[in-house]
Amino acid sequence: MTGDRVFGAVMIVLALGYILSATTIQVPLFPDPMGPKAFPYLIGAGVIVCGLIMVLRPDPEADWPAATALLSLAFATIVMVAYAYSLKPLGFLIPTAIASGILSYQLSPRPVPAVLTGLGLAVGLFVLFKYALGLGLVPFPKGWF
Template sequence: MSRAADRMLGLILMAVAAAYAVSAARLEVPFAYDPLGPKAFPFGLSALLAVLAVVLLVRPAPGGRWPTGMLLLKVVATLAVLALYGMLFSVLGYVLASALAVLALAWLFDAGIGKACMAAIGMSLGSYVLFTYGMDISLPVGTLFGGH
């Protein structure tokens, strides 16, 4: 990528960070289960994204090339998997959606089917246990399975 492309990406990411912060500001929960509330994590992510966008604006990379061929295909496929994950998260629930996303990403980056399945099961169940029991964060069961 050229310096101009890095700066353009920095501006786009700055706009995304601002939109994410506005979205986080509108987040309302009927009860407060912790002192920070549900807005702290999205605000933190938007601040981090804004800082990284500023780095791209101020210090763009000296050179580089866009990915081509198979690498470009993998980058596009990764973005598609992540977009599908976001769309299916509430429908399939956290565990199933996460398992399918990890399975697809592991397979996409050349893990064998056995390793991909083990990673999908381990990461989805492990992170579910961590979030639910370790952090007391409720995750969606999925409307497909009768959840809300």
């Protein structure tokens, strides 16, 4: 109930922002009859209608996870973002071992297999990508070897 209502309302606000932003699109000197603004307006209007339906006639509440599960999802997201930023400066092996180790631990909380999974995936995928598929991956941070 509430989930659908909140989502519908958020989408209506986003759609209004989308339409507002579409009003600032620069129209070329010799536009076609529709121009570049009309289609985005239609999309925004459609989203508003769908959002209203979700607010007025919501489905039964989704089965939301408990706070602990939400926390571990948030943590997994942070790990992925950190992984995205560390790939270039730190090379492939170290971030991959750490990130996949953490994700593995989150899926099955046993430390030793998680560490082994992290190490195994880092080395295994590196060999696969670098030597079997020929991708230009850098194994370690620059200047280590």
